[in-house]
Amino acid sequence: MMNYLLPLKELTLARFREQLRQPEVLFWVFAFPLLLAVALGLAFRNRPPDVIHVAVESGPRAEALVADLKAAGGFAASVLSPEVASEELRTGQVALVVVPGDSLVYRYDPTRSESRLARIATDDALQQALGRRNPRATADHIVTERGARYIDFLIPGLLGLNLMSTGMWGLGYAVVDARRRKLMKRLLASPMRRSQYLLSFIAARLVILAPEVIVLLGFAALAFGVPVRGSILSLAVVVVLGAMCFAGLGLLTASRAQTVEAVSGLMNLVMLPMWVLSGVFFSSAKFPAAMQPFIRVLPLTALNDALRGIMLQGASLASLAAPIGICVVWGSVSFAVALRTFRWI
Amino acid sequence: MTPVPSASSASAAPSASAATSAHHTDSASSAASAPPAIRCRALTKRYKDVLAVDGLDLDVPSGECFGLLGPNGAGKTTTVEMIEGLVAPDSGTVEILGLHWGRDAIALRERLGVALQETRLAERLKVIEVIRLFRSFYRAGHDPEEILDLVELREKRDTWVDKLSGGQKQRLAIACALVGNPDVLFLDEPTTGLDPQSRRALWDVVEEFKSRGGTVVLTTHYMEEAERLCERVAVMDHGRIIALGSPRELIASLGADHVVEFALGSGAEPLPEAELVALPGVESARRDGPRYTLTVTEPHRAIPALMGELERHGGEMTELLTHHATLEDLFLSLTGRHLRDT
Numbered sequence: 001m002m003n004y005l006l007p008l009k010e011l012t013l014a015r016f017r018e019q020l021r022q023p024e025v026l027f028w029v030f031a032f033p034l035l036l037a038v039a040l041g042l043a044f045r046n047r048p049p050d051v052i053h054v055a056v057e058s059g060p061r062a063e064a065l066v067a068d069l070k071a072a073g074g075f076a077a078s079v080l081s082p083e084v085a086s087e088e089l090r091t092g093q094v095a096l097v098v099v100p101g102d103s104l105v106y107r108y109d110p111t112r113s114e115s116r117l118a119r120i121a122t123d124d125a126l127q128q129a130l131g132r133r134n135p136r137a138t139a140d141h142i143v144t145e146r147g148a149r150y151i152d153f154l155i156p157g158l159l160g161l162n163l164m165s166t167g168m169w170g171l172g173y174a175v176v177d178a179r180r181r182k183l184m185k186r187l188l189a190s191p192m193r194r195s196q197y198l199l200s201f202i203a204a205r206l207v208i209l210a211p212e213v214i215v216l217l218g219f220a221a222l223a224f225g226v227p228v229r230g231s232i233l234s235l236a237v238v239v240v241l242g243a244m245c246f247a248g249l250g251l252l253t254a255s256r257a258q259t260v261e262a263v264s265g266l267m268n269l270v271m272l273p274m275w276v277l278s279g280v281f282f283s284s285a286k287f288p289a290a291m292q293p294f295i296r297v298l299p300l301t302a303l304n305d306a307l308r309g310i311m312l313q314g315a316s317l318a319s320l321a322a323p324i325g326i327c328v329v330w331g332s333v334s335f336a337v338a339l340r341t342f343r344w345i
Numbered sequence: 346m347t348p349v350p351s352a353s354s355a356s357a358a359p360s361a362s363a364a365t366s367a368h369h370t371d372s373a374s375s376a377a378s379a380p381p382a383i384r385c386r387a388l389t390k391r392y393k394d395v396l397a398v399d400g401l402d403l404d405v406p407s408g409e410c411f412g413l414l415g416p417n418g419a420g421k422t423t424t425v426e427m428i429e430g431l432v433a434p435d436s437g438t439v440e441i442l443g444l445h446w447g448r449d450a451i452a453l454r455e456r457l458g459v460a461l462q463e464t465r466l467a468e469r470l471k472v473i474e475v476i477r478l479f480r481s482f483y484r485a486g487h488d489p490e491e492i493l494d495l496v497e498l499r500e501k502r503d504t505w506v507d508k509l510s511g512g513q514k515q516r517l518a519i520a521c522a523l524v525g526n527p528d529v530l531f532l533d534e535p536t537t538g539l540d541p542q543s544r545r546a547l548w549d550v551v552e553e554f555k556s557r558g559g560t561v562v563l564t565t566h567y568m569e570e571a572e573r574l575c576e577r578v579a580v581m582d583h584g585r586i587i588a589l590g591s592p593r594e595l596i597a598s599l600g601a602d603h604v605v606e607f608a609l610g611s612g613a614e615p616l617p618e619a620e621l622v623a624l625p626g627v628e629s630a631r632r633d634g635p636r637y638t639l640t641v642t643e644p645h646r647a648i649p650a651l652m653g654e655l656e657r658h659g660g661e662m663t664e665l666l667t668h669h670a671t672l673e674d675l676f677l678s679l680t681g682r683h684l685r686d687t
Contacts, residue, residue, distance in 0.1 A: 003484065010481035014470055021469040021505075181465035189429055189461065190482040190525070191454035345431060 007192055011200030015174070016207055028169070029208065033162045033216050040158075040281070041151045041224055051076045052118045055085040055094040062100045065126065072125035096122055152227070155220040156307035157280035160242065162216065164274065164300050166208075167246030168267055171201050172254035176263040185345045194344065202247055209243050229314035237317060238310060241324060242303040245331035249299065252338040274300035302326035380443035382407045382529050382560040383428060388437035390423050390584075397423040399584035400437070405577075407528075410551070410561040412575035414568065414672060416682065420584035421564040422462055425533050428562065429459055442528060455483060458527030460518040462534045462564075468507035472498055475506060476520050483525030496520040496550055512543025519550055529560045536570060548573060568672035580676055587679050596670045601628040601640040604674050605647060606666040608636045613660035624650040629678065635663075638677065640670065 019025045054069060054077045056062045062079045069075040080088065088094045089107065095118035099105035104126065108115035178184040187197060220226035228235060253270055257263035277284060277291075278300035287295055295301050302323035309315035309323075317324065383405040390398040398420045405411040413421045426432040428439055430446040430453065439446060444453045466475050476489040493499050496516040501509060509517065515535055522530055532551065536544040544567075551574055555561060565571055571578045572592040580588040580595070588595055596602070609616070613635070621630035621639060626647035628640045641647040644667050655662055677683060 007481045010478045014467060014474065014478050017474065018467055018469045182461055183464060183466060185431060186459070186461050186464045186466070186521075187482075189431055189454070189457070189459035190479060191451055191484075192482040 004193070004196065008196045008200055008203065011192075011196060012203040012207070015200055015204035018174075019170070019204070019208065025170075029162075029166050029212055030215055033158050034219055037151075037155060037158055037216065037220060038223070040154055050114075052096075052114075052121055053077075053094040054096050054098060054118060054122055055080045055088055056098045056100060057082045057085050059100045065098060065100055068129035069122065069125055072129065074121070075125065098122065098126075151220070151224045152312055153283070153308070154281065155217070155224070155226045156311050157304050159213065159216055159239075160278070160300055160304040160307055161275070161280045162212065163209075163239065163242045163303065164246045164271060166212065167205065167243050168250035168253065168271060170205060170208075171247050171250035172257075172263050172267055173260065174201065175251065175254040176257050176260055179257075179343065180259060188344055198251070198339075201251070202244070205243055205247050206240070209239065213239050226311070228311050230310035230316070234315075234317045235307075235310050238303070238306045238320070238324065238327075241327050241331070242299075242307075245299050245303070245327040245334075248331040248334035248338065252334040252341075255338045255342045258343070274298050277301070279304050297326055299327055299330040302330075380440070381405060382409070382442060383411075383562065384440040385424075385428065386438045388424065388427055388439065389435050390420075390427060390432065391435055392423075396584050398427065398434075401584070401586060403428075403579070403586075405560060405562060407560050408555075408558050409577060410555050410563065410575045412571040412578040413562070413564040413581055414566065414571050414578050414676070415564075415581035416566060416676075419581040421581055422533055423584075424581070425531055425562060425564055426461075429457065429531055430454075455485075455525065456528045458522035458525060458530045460515075460522045460530075460532050460535055462537075464518060466506050466514070466517065466521070469505055471503050471505060472509070472517055473502045475517060476524055479521040480524045486525040487523065489524060492520045492524050495523065495553065497546065510543070512539045512546065515539060515543070515547060516550065519547065523550075523554065527559065529562065530554055532561065532563045534564055534566070536565070536567065544570070568676075571672055578672065580672070580679065582676075582680050588675065592672060595672060595675050599628070599640050599670050599675055599678060601642045602670055603641045603644045604668055604670050605639040605641050605644060605651070606636065606664070607651070607662055608664040610661035610663045611635065614658065616654070616658060616660070620654065621651075624654060626650070631678070631681075638674075640674070640678070641667075 019029075052075050054075055056065050056069075056077055056079050058079050058081055066077045066079055069077040082099075085094070085097045086107075089097050089109075092112075095108065095112065095115045097107040099107065104123075106119050106123065108119055110116055175184075178187075184197075188194070217226075217228065221228070249270065250267075253266045254263050257266060274280075277287065277295050278298050279285075279295075280300070284295050284301055285292075306320045306323040306327070309320050381404050383403060385401060385403040388398055388401040388403070389396075401420075401424060403424075413424060415421050423432060427434045427437075428441065430439070430450060441453055442456060446453065470478070473489060473493065476492055480486055480489050480492075487495075493502055496519055498513060498516055498520065501513055506514065506517065519532070519535065522532070530551075535551075536547055539547070548570070551561060551563070555574075561574070563571070563574060575592065577589065577591055578595060579586045588598070590598070615632065616637065618630040618632055621627055621637065624647055626641050626643035626645075627650075628642060630640075631638045639647065639651075648665075648667070673683070
């Protein structure tokens, strides 16, 4: 047993040291997801509701309409000549143009959702100002709940994305690099077992996994108050499964490639669809229903669903059996195929 | 852990019997009928339409330093990698220390030390970390710190591999090959591209290993290296062995100890080779454009005769060079080509 474990330990240490001694690796594993979280967190931070930009064409009572809108609140309105108003509508600087007259005319593009919203809100404000009476009184109750914001949606997605990128690049690049420089061949000329070599990659991946996850989630909790509602143990199980799943895919992607260029192309081919489709930055439910069965079985979709379930809804592992099962199948099938096709020399 | 024996524990001994008694305590190799270190029969390897190794037979007794000499593409590396069990032969058999790759791969790996041609070891590991990594693969072997002294990398112990010079990297590669205390050491062009000083430092390490009774298989295209280190040399070309013997025997097979090279100025009439061979003390002659190579038994008689011949012929000599015959000259006479730049 010791005869087997000592080389495994030394190989893992070597792998770990090599990673720590490469500043670019540290950047991609630790700094990049944080920067992405900060940038997107700032871009999509919870702001006061958007001001509605409206142009009123110059004409009789135009100034009065602008005054009515300003009095109603939530509008940025100004009087513009018809030409300028059309120009601003076309370029998206205003959402709606009001043409004053005996009957009001609204000019807008109904395919722009903010224009339709502006049409309703502007009409409501103007009719009210002109004396409309509501048949029933209404009141607003405003909700901004932790766990339902964009940043809460984003952080589990970024965690999934990071598990995919570091897993696949970490393994794929290192394997091809060792093959290219004939280091793999040299190792095979020693009594080292092939399984020790492959397991050392897994072990090194696990060692670096804990700080990777803690840094991202810790930062998200401190800076944005992103919650982890489920149990930490469930989260750890899903994170490890996800990391192993993508380690397997990385190994498979790198199993034959002889050059770093070739493996980079393959990696991008595998990862790019998941960047877009798997609900990292926006919900994958936005894609057409016909694509959903395909999107649902992607490993990153499954991992993101499981992470969001645990972090945001406090789901149990049992209730996440489907996405977890998808990760396990992807991981074990990739490992099995990679071992069969692996080019050692 | 076996300590590194000092260089004085055994003198360099070319014969198999002396070598086995000097070093190895392993029962298999100290038995009366010790198998040869390496035995290949009809080894063949084809890559697409190139026959890289063509029915090669090879016997290397225990304790010998055996050299494979030949130009690039002669099949040296393919031969060595088939023996090392890294490349599967298309046909033929390999037996090392009486063991076979099919049955005894793990046991064999424990007893071989390998330095491949131009392996780039992990760049961002320290020298000692790389040696320790390789030590961990072997059940028995040397203390990494002692190996560090053996290859004279003590001062570079904590230096990253990518900061080492070419010669230091090669010494590290040999340290990794030696750390498992192998019975057979394979070195594939260990000194290619190194400066003379680094080359000699590496030779010292190999000689130290030999002095402890180890068997060495070395490929090289430096004849000087083969002459210095090897008891026997096989000259390879196009996947075959075209000459085999001790460096001294091989050079003697040229029939002359000396080589005279000269060149004629432009515009001179070519000298017929037959006339040159007719000169006293000249064994053979070869012309390559304006350049001539003579193998000569007695330079003190041949050179004045050559001068007289030139006088009659009316050519201007632009260069004249004489030296002791080498394996390079042997290769030239066997193939008509030079060892390097072919």
